[in-house]
Amino acid sequence: MKISDVRTASVRGNFEWILVRVYSDEGLTGLGECYWGAGVEAVVHRLKPLLVGEDPQNVDWLYQKMIRGMSGAGSTGGTVVAAVSGVELALWDLKARALGTPIYNLLGGRYRSRIQVYADCGKGAEPVPQAWAELAERVVAQGYAALKFDIDNIRPDLFADHEHVGTGRRRGWVRAQQQPISNKEMDLMVTLAGAVREAIGPDVDLALDCHWSYSPRDAISLARELAPLRLKWLEDPTPPDNIEALKRVTDNSPLPICSGENHYTRHGLRTMITTHAVDIVHPDIPKVGGLLEAKKIADLADLYYIPIAAHNVSSPVGTMAACHTCAGMRNFVVMEFHCLDVPWWNDLVMADGPLIREGYITLPEEPGLGLELNGDVARAHLSEGATFFE
Ligand SMILES: [Mg+2]
Structure with a gap:
């Protein structure tokens, strides 16, 4: 299984909820969320080239790849880490759906x-x-x-x-x-x-x-x-x-x-x-x-x-x-x-x-x-x- 796309939908509740969907070449998708405010959604899109073509099941490796890949943009905190978090949540959903089990397992x-x-x-x-x-x-x-x-x-x-x-x-x-x-x-x-x-x-x-x-x-x-x-x-x-x-x-x-x-x-x-x-x-x-x-x-x-x-x-x-x-x-x-x-x-x-x-x-x-x-x-x-x- 390979990641084929990463897309977002920003929903306005009492905060801005940025929903993240990771797509795979096998048709399965995973849903995540991060928040809030200026720039987080844009950073999710900047992360996409680091993800496409990768196996979505290697969540920890992909987390490290995103953090290291964004270190010049300030990956110790703030918007970058929030965006990475939204992708990470979606990767767990995708992997757990692929394996047919709840994420907590x-x-x-x-x-x-x-x-x-x-x-x-x-x-x-x-x-x-x-x-x-x-x-x-x-x-x-x-x-x-x-x-x-x-x-x-x-x-x-x-x-x-x-x-x-x-x-x-x-x-x-x-x-x-x-x-x-x-x-x-x-x-x-x-x-x-x-x-x-x-x-x-x-x-x-x-x-x-x-x-x-x-x-x-x-x-x-x-x-x-x-x-x-x-x-x-x-x-x-x-x-x-x-x-x-x-x-x-x-x-x-x-x-x-x-x-x-x-x-x-x-x-x-x-x-x-x-x-x-x-x-x-x-x-x-x-x-x-x-x-x-x-x-x-x-x-x-x-x-x-x-x-x-x-x-x-x-x-x-x-x-x-x-x-x-x-x-x-x-x-x-x-x-x-x-x-x-x-x-x-x-x-x-x-x-x-x-x-x-x-x-x-x-x-x-x-x-x-x-x-x-x-x-x-x-x-x-x-x-x-x-x-x-x-
Ligand atoms: Mg408080």
Whole structure:
């Protein structure tokens, strides 16, 4: 079997989901996904000459060939690794379909038959306790036993230095510098998070995301203020560049610290793991290098007894692909679902009912990914100017 073509279809959900299809000369195809933003789809097309004519079953060799082949374009992270990841996912789907078995059987087999999902809730409609509590109750009523809220940058008028505030593309506000957390802002964060904990009770897991916003000292103070809420984790407290600063937070935090979605490949996550700079590693699987790279990261983390949670903003395609590798991670804990606000998320694939039921995704028994794309729904939501695998 030889790879004959690589094509893409960019679908606009709450993120830009770049679907990747790898074609073979035997008629079988494999479907993958990566994300997001400018350039990723173009890089997938730049990878095509490295792939055509190769045996798609040599996934690890092809991963290395793509990474090495793109080293001049910056293959240690970012757009290049995201694009490589999308191809890698499609190669696993193609190989597993050719062999007539689910992908997880090719990655060491399963530790579990279903994957727990935590629901990303974003922020309450207003920065008041009632709005945050209502949102939490609504999501728990959908069957989720684990939630995450964005606790950062809620009311920029409370920033200690609010002259240096920028508007973010999605979250509304970003700290342009490491502005300190004012006492008023800290009180609001603790009040809103407390309202969520009170609404969901002690047994639903709750994580809070800081989106790389704070200095180590402020992050430690925040963790101490939030400690009574018994969080599953506090996420990305400090900017992603300096692992020593992150480690200082982790070493001094009464709450577990989680990070990793802004890092790429084993090399990118190595120091974070080997120095215990986090309590939980949080790679984004359709972005970090793909299924086998994520498995290798999980194995490295497991040597240090560090659990894995999977960051995820993908369509059902990337989400299910990630489930196949999470199934085989000894130290896997939970995977994100970031699309509560996309009513057609589930319709993008052919499935018997919702993919996520009572907060879990059941692993399929069918070959490959175990799901098929719904072309009509994908076509209806193509990104502006995008084509459907043309
Ligand atoms: Mg995050």
